[in-house]
Amino acid sequence: MAEFSTPTTEQQFAENFAQLKPLMNRTEALYESSRCLFCFDAPCIQACPSGIDIPQFIRQINSGNDTGAARTIYEANYFGNACGKVCPTEVLCEGACVYNLQEVKPIEIGRLQSFATTKVIKSGEKLFGPGVANGKSVAVIGAGPAGISAACELRVLGYAVDVFEAKAQPSGLTVYGVAPYKITNEETLAEMAYLQAQFGYATHFNSPINSRAELAALENKYDAIFLGIGLGSTNVLGLPGDGKINCLGAVEFIAELRQHHHAIKVGRRVVVLGGGNTAMDAASESARMGAENVVMAYRRGNAEMGAYAFEYDLAKSVGVKGLFNVSPVAILGDGYVTGVRFVRTATAGDRVHEVAGSEFVEPCDMVIMATGQAKKTGFLELIPGLQLDGKGRIVADAQTGQTTNPKYFASGDARNGGAEVVNATAEAKVAARGIHAYLSK
Structure with missing residues (x-):
């Protein structure tokens, strides 16, 4: 039984893909910003690759200066709104929050960041402008x-x-x-x-x-x-049968989904090859599009995946199953995909080797290859x-x-x-x- 029904309208698509970090209202932003300790040597700043002065913009939100907060964010990061939502804050700024040391929920820095920047985007307020032309x-x-x-x-x-x-x-x-x-x-x-x-x-x-x-x-x-x-584009593994209908790259699948939403058709039984964050996204998306069975297959063990742990937890929460220590041998089917033949693997040191006589078939009608980008x-x-x-x-x-x-x-x-x-x-x-x-x- 699928966790989600297949969306047939834009509203159903939006419901299935409800935002993980929904926009805060003013009350939520005031409460959350009031929790910040405004650390002098703020570890959250050190954990942010763009070096946003996080305590500063949170203090500005708490004092009602949302425009000033947006300016602080954008001065450091021109994708301030997007990063508040798409950044792995769980392992960056929020992961470095001192509250983690006390087993207290860290400050929701990403949502506060999106709150301030969304407000200034909607207002259209002019915060920046081009410098004096230098002729180059x-x-x-x-x-x-x-x-x-x-x-x-x-x-x-x-x-x-x-x-x-x-x-x-x-x-x-x-x-x-x-x-x-x-x-x-x-x-x-x-x-x-x-x-x-x-x-x-x-x-x-x-x-x-x-x-x-x-x-x-x-x-x-x-x-x-x-x-x-x-x-x-997605790296090609060169597997026998990888040209069959409904065998596609994860990057291409996600791009189509982003542009065409509920118009995209997803198989009932989906196998995703890979163990990175893109694999997790493709698997989660397949489940949210109504696939009845989604299997994420990786050639090493769970602990060796490249994906962040919270991304795998998210995939599991929508019904995705993990299949570890398996390597694809061939994509099966006559025209359309009907399954993937796998062989079980074992790891010795840093090397992966196949286990003789361990081949098996995982039935499916769609294969998504999250095998990196060329x-x-x-x-x-x-x-x-x-x-x-x-x-x-x-x-x-x-x-x-x-x-x-x-x-x-x-x-x-x-x-x-x-x-x-x-x-x-x-x-x-x-x-x-x-x-x-x-x-x-």
Whole structure:
């Protein structure tokens, strides 16, 4: 029996994907902000990759200065609203809260952050603006968290900025790759519109940069180029039968779900391959779309999964079952998926080996492969002198974001290999300042 009925309307979809961190009202925000101890050496600040002054903005909320709180947040993190919802606060700021040492519920920092920023977004109040024009321009490739954050910071520094985005909407994975129960499309796009209005960068949608000729044109026109291209499609395992109907990548599945909601059809019996946070999202989403049986299969043990423990707990809470120490051998079916053949595994030291004679079949009618994302090495190899590391990540200076081609700077998943939204935004501000230092010489 499915935990959720299959949604057939937008209202039913919204009910199935109710927000994990719903927006606080004024009373809730006042109460929660009053619990903060305002630690002098606040560990929550240290745990935040973007270094938001968390006690400061909480104090501002508690004193009724919600606008000041939003300013404090956005001065450190241009995706302040989104990060309040999509960040793994359980292991970052809230995980570092001193209340955890007393076995008391930590301050709901993420929800307070969203409270203040949502209020200023809805009001449209002008908190920031571009700096005095310096006559120089920068091209930003990619309108995700890294690209948009870099664009905002560069505008503050006085640069003309053109953002080139391959897709039809901004914010990257925040709108295309995050589970709908973490943030809605409307919330994401409202923040993007707010930033656009504040800083005035130009965004060119449906404008992919794919060729050497297009890159050369940017190199000739702009003083510097920022790469915020993220990662590519789901890694292909090369399993026999992985081309069958209803066998798809998790990144592609989540993107379709985010854009088309209840119009997406999900199998009745779903197998998700992988043990990372994306696997947990895909499994939870399948259950919320009405799948009767969802199995998350991972080749190692439970304790070795890459996913955060709270993400696995969330998946289990909606009926997802874990199948551990198994490795997929083949996708079965005649045209459509009918099952996955697995072999059991054992771990010796750090190595996984198959157990002979242990093959079995898990019946299903949909397979979602959450097996990581490919690097965009083909595109990056079009840039002269750009060095990649052994894992296909962009090599860049940690202090400036400058790559081995001095005209190019980078941050986000293409550089760090895949991290959180907050990491991309923090790196992008550093890279924008690196561009400023480079062009100010």
